[in-house]
Amino acid sequence: MLNCIDNSGAAIVECVQVMKMKRAAKIGTGSPPLSPPHTHADWCCLIGDRIIVVVQKQRNFGPESGPGASVSTSAANKVRRGDIRHAVVVRTVKKLQRTDGSVVKFDDNACVLINKAGEPIGTRLNGIVGTELRKMKWSKILSLAPMHL
Amino acid sequence: MAPTTHSLRPLSCWKTIFRHTRLQKAATRLLTTQAQPKRTFEESKLIAPRRKSNFKILGPPPALKFKEPIKDVTNAQLAILDPTNARSTLFSKTNPEAAHVGDILLVRLKTGDPFAGVCINIRRRGIDTGILLRNELTRIGVEMWFKIYSPNVEGIEVVQRKEKRARRARLTYMRKPKHDMGSVQNIVLAYQRSRGALRGSGGAGTLGKDELKGGKRKVKGKGKR
Numbered sequence: 080m081l082n083c084i085d086n087s088g089a090a091i092v093e094c095v096q097v098m099k100m101k102r103a104a105k106i107g108t109g110s111p112p113l114s115p116p117h118t119h120a121d122w123c124c125l126i127g128d129r130i131i132v133v134v135q136k137q138r139n140f141g142p143e144s145g146p147g148a149s150v151s152t153s154a155a156n157k158v159r160r161g162d163i164r165h166a167v168v169v170r171t172v173k174k175l176q177r178t179d180g181s182v183v184k185f186d187d188n189a190c191v192l193i194n195k196a197g198e199p200i201g202t203r204l205n206g207i208v209g210t211e212l213r214k215m216k217w218s219k220i221l222s223l224a225p226m227h228l
Numbered sequence: 229m230a231p232t233t234h235s236l237r238p239l240s241c242w243k244t245i246f247r248h249t250r251l252q253k254a255a256t257r258l259l260t261t262q263a264q265p266k267r268t269f270e271e272s273k274l275i276a277p278r279r280k281s282n283f284k285i286l287g288p289p290p291a292l293k294f295k296e297p298i299k300d301v302t303n304a305q306l307a308i309l310d311p312t313n314a315r316s317t318l319f320s321k322t323n324p325e326a327a328h329v330g331d332i333l334l335v336r337l338k339t340g341d342p343f344a345g346v347c348i349n350i351r352r353r354g355i356d357t358g359i360l361l362r363n364e365l366t367r368i369g370v371e372m373w374f375k376i377y378s379p380n381v382e383g384i385e386v387v388q389r390k391e392k393r394a395r396r397a398r399l400t401y402m403r404k405p406k407h408d409m410g411s412v413q414n415i416v417l418a419y420q421r422s423r424g425a426l427r428g429s430g431g432a433g434t435l436g437k438d439e440l441k442g443g444k445r446k447v448k449g450k451g452k453r
Contacts, residue, residue: 170368179380180358186369186403207366210340226366228343 080135081188084169084208085201085223088156089192092132092166097124124168125175126208127215132190134162157200158192164200166190167217169208169224183209183228191220199223302354309355309377318384319350319357319376329399330390332412333361334419335374336382343372344387344416346409348399359384362402364411369403387412387419 083089124130137160158164170185177183185207192200199220208224221227294300310316317323327333327347334344345361348371355377362371374381401407 174373180373180375180378181380182373184371186371189368205366207368207370228365228370228372 081132081168081190083132083134083138083166083192084189084204084206085191085199086138086203086205087192087199087201088138088158089134089136089162089164090138091136092164092190092192093135094124094130094132094166094190095163096131098129098131098165123173124171125173126168126171126211127217128168129193130166130168130190132164132166132192134158134160134164136160164192165195165197166192167212167220169204169212169220170206171209175209175211177211185209191223193220305355306377309379315376315384318386319352319359321352327359327384327386328390328393329397330394332387332389332415333359334385334387334416335359335361336385338380338382343374344412345370345372346399346402346412348402350397362409363413364408365413367411369408371403387416 080091080093083092137156137158168188168190170187170189172185172188174182174184189206189208191204191208194200197217197219202223204220204224206224207226207228208221210221210227212218212221212227306316318327320326327350329347329350331347332344333347334342336342343361343363345363347359348362349360351358351360351373356375357377358373358375360371360373362369364370374384376384402409
């Protein structure tokens with residue numbers, strides 16, 4: 080379960096699959112696939128990794144709530160509860176070591192929903208993201224983010 | 229009864245004889261074989277000249293050049309990475325003005341933005357010495373480890389000291405919501421503004437050694453106060 084930090088309408092999503100892991104299994108290499116800038120541990124996703132998620136909780140915008148407001152909420156939300164979407168991990172609680180020896184760790188796990196082409200579904204992000212996104216060619220998400228570290 | 233009566237009584241006379249022999253036997257047991265003077269190597273050579281061996285006999289290996297090789301490597305690395313000894317003094321245990329756990333530190337990097345946070349851990353491992361800073365950015369707690377001797381780290385400044393010395397070496401309890409300091413960005417910004425005002429308008433863009441010195445002076449001034 081991770082937080083979704085964009086305005087696509089999802090608040091909490093559940094990771095069901097980490098991309099690129101299947102291919103490794105298909106190739107049948109014993110070691111995890113080497114993809115720059117870091118090596119992936121088995122079934123472990125780091126900042127910049129693409130995952131498949133299920134939307135578990137929707138974000139409700141505005142003060143209105145209840146059955147009357149549900150129509151407007153669903154109209155504002157681009158995704159709904161139970162949707163299966165692609166996402167990119169932008170923050171991890173797991174410490175991530177950089178090449179210069181510094182280590183970064185966040186207090187939560189967070190992701191940004193994307194479509195299959197790799198463009199973000201939401202238009203705004205609220206929260207800091209890891210700089211590893213640049214190395215992983217997610218500069219679009221990086222430009223949306225208010226801050227990166 | 230007097231001991232002299234044994235001449236009259238033959239059985240008791242045997243007793244003394246046996247005792248005497250027993251003592252003698254014990255004395256012989258304790259005797260060692262006669263020690264002969266040891267021949268020296270030269271003498272034994274004279275007595276029985278041995279055939280010359282084909283094996284080359286080497287002398288003992290030469291004494292080690294370095295007494296503590298790891299220490300030497302560490303010192304050599306420190307001389308390269310910290311020639312002015314500024315970082316070592318900033319984090320040395322003997323320096324009373326050193327940065328301690330609980331202080332708010334600002335790490336300026338050569339690449340990227342400076343990072344400030346509460347120092348919650350100092351990991352002293354020679355050249356690998358690192359500090360763990362914690363801050364809250366966009367309402368998300370962020371922790372970063374920095375190697376203090378890293379060439380990527382341009383300067384480390386003490387923004388604010390802890391009023392009371394922390395009683396723990398590792399302030400990991402500050403991750404808990406009860407003890408979390410929250411964002412220290414306001415304090416850091418105020419510090420940066422005051423420093424910029426002190427230095428004047430031209431000081432904002434200076435880089436490298438000049439800035440490092442400025443940071444050091446600032447640290448010392450804070451300590452004196």
